[in-house]
Amino acid sequence: MNPETMSPDHLMVAPILVPLLAGAIMLFYNDRNRQTKLLIGLVAVGLTFLASVELMADVKSASDHAGTVVGLYRLGDWPVPIGIVLVLDRLSAMMVMLTALLAGPSLIYAAAGWHGKGQHYHSMFQFLLAGVNGAFLTGDLFNLFVFFEVMLAASYGLMLHGSGPERIKAGLHYIAVNLAASLFFLIGVALVYGTTGTLNMADIGRALYWLDDAQRMLFHTAAAFLGLAFLIKAAAWPLCFWLPPTYGAASPPAAAIMAIMTKVGIYVILRLSLLVLGPDSGPSAGFGAPVLMIGGLLTMAFGMIGILGTPELVRKGGYIAIISSGTVLSAVGFAQAGGGALMLGGALYYLVGSTAAISAFFLIAEPVSRGDEGGDDNARFEDDADPLSERWAPMGLDTVEDMSAPASTRTVSWLTMAVCFALVAAMIAGLPPLPGFIGKFAILQGAIRDNLNASGVLPVILWIYAAMLILSGLGALIALMRFGIRRFWAEGGPTPRILALEVVPVVMLLVMIGLQTVRADAVMNYTRATAMALLEPGVYRKAVLAGAQDVRAAPAQNSAPDPTVADTPEPQAEVRQ
């Protein structure tokens, strides 16, 4: 990509188009051809991953020479504030790559039998990826809404995949909550358009500067509505009660890929709060930062209590996702309030590692709980019959055990799962040397280094944050160790069969976490540069709006239309088309 000429880099749209096309092509095949669909799905994920590697290399190489460079892709070649743009910067490149990295293991895991439990698993999976990647790449607020809905519609299907009363009940709640959240999103978008007259994220930041006090108040209302919608997706307390039952009821591969969905909410909050309401936005600077800080702290506390309180392993996974969300949300709030880039860089590093760990956790949780009827403290009763097969038998569905895929020997796969469980638990608890520890350490180090020298003492809220970081790790450690000891050490009876296809994806995710540990310096440099770029939204804005000046000479003033200049470019654009 050559940033000077801004030639259209069609690779940028690939992470959206490839899964979309793959998902559509799969619909032409009968649903029985699962192996074909799996193959198409894996190829699509592989292509997306290659595209994300290339995109990341572009972003990095450009940054090495001339600061941060932001890639721009104008859909339909419409001029910038009018048309919809895709924007690529360090953050979106990182998130797209993370999505592809999580999608691969989840797909392979589904091949162990889960993809046969219902209709069109693979198509919905690809549509979900298209929606997630679109949300990461788009630079337009309403387009973000559309990609959110694509993602959510696919996630409804994936969540209900496998059917059964428990899933349908949890799905009903999940859909109702998300429909309500989408309506909040729409109210926020409408208010933003009503006050600033634009939906381009970079342009909103510029238009915000011209607002008078009455309009600014309305804009803050809009920001609050948008924040509400995204905090529901990101599962911040007290908007997170939908998450543990939903993720607990979803089939494991679906839950594993849905781990990225809470991060979509966090991504949007991170993007908008720093781009639009960041330190350089005049009177609106830091709007919402206290909510993020305190909300994040409460979220961590809630997650910690939840993980200690719930007996079911899959639900613990939901609470781990909540803890991870809270950690990053607080860091975003601190960064927005001027807490410095080092801390945010650490939080981004933590986000990558913890998302992979949560994904791996959901993949581990179901096989090792198989045949485990008791909670943490209850006495279990042994039963030869698999409770899953009992549940599915009346519905005429195959069980995992009936698949023809070769099963590895029990002990080896069981032991591998046990080791993986211990590693994931250590990662989530933040034990060294895994990324959970490195990330939390980097957050604390950044918090102290950037905030100490101002007055000689740390602000109280940072002390609370530091305490919560450590305590939430401790809570997760206690809860997971209790389960691990009971299930892996004290277990006397026969171990459940675990297929090799179920072990391999978990190992893949752990290798990823391991790589993140070994190459911690490289990843950390990248996330720190990302944080640095996020805290300088001017660069992003300038890159997106570079070509915008000629079509919008006047500052963005909406609809009391200004007869002189404001709306003249539209006919020209039509001619170009």
Add this chain to the structure above:
Amino acid sequence: MELILALAIGVLVGSGVWLLLRPRSYQVIVGLCLLAYGVNLFIFAMGRLYVGAAPIMPKGGFVDPTAYADPLPQSLVLTAIVISFATTALFLVVMIAARGVSGTDHVDGRERKS
């Protein structure tokens, strides 16, 4: 006109929220529909209110933009209607499945013991 529109949005959203908080899944779905109507009207109003103004300019040439309505909120509303219609239809299917599985239309899948 402003007052009527504001009242209409307020009534729709108010009754929608009330219904959304009710325990029957049918009430929830009707509530979501009403909320969606209210929100769609709200998006529409955010383009400011015009009476008798077309949103699309004639082909070629410049015109006086004050004589035209803002077309963008209208297209946004169109998209929002389509999306909320589709998701509501999906929700309806899940609701019917939940009714079939649990034998009750309570949102929790079982009647509360009173």
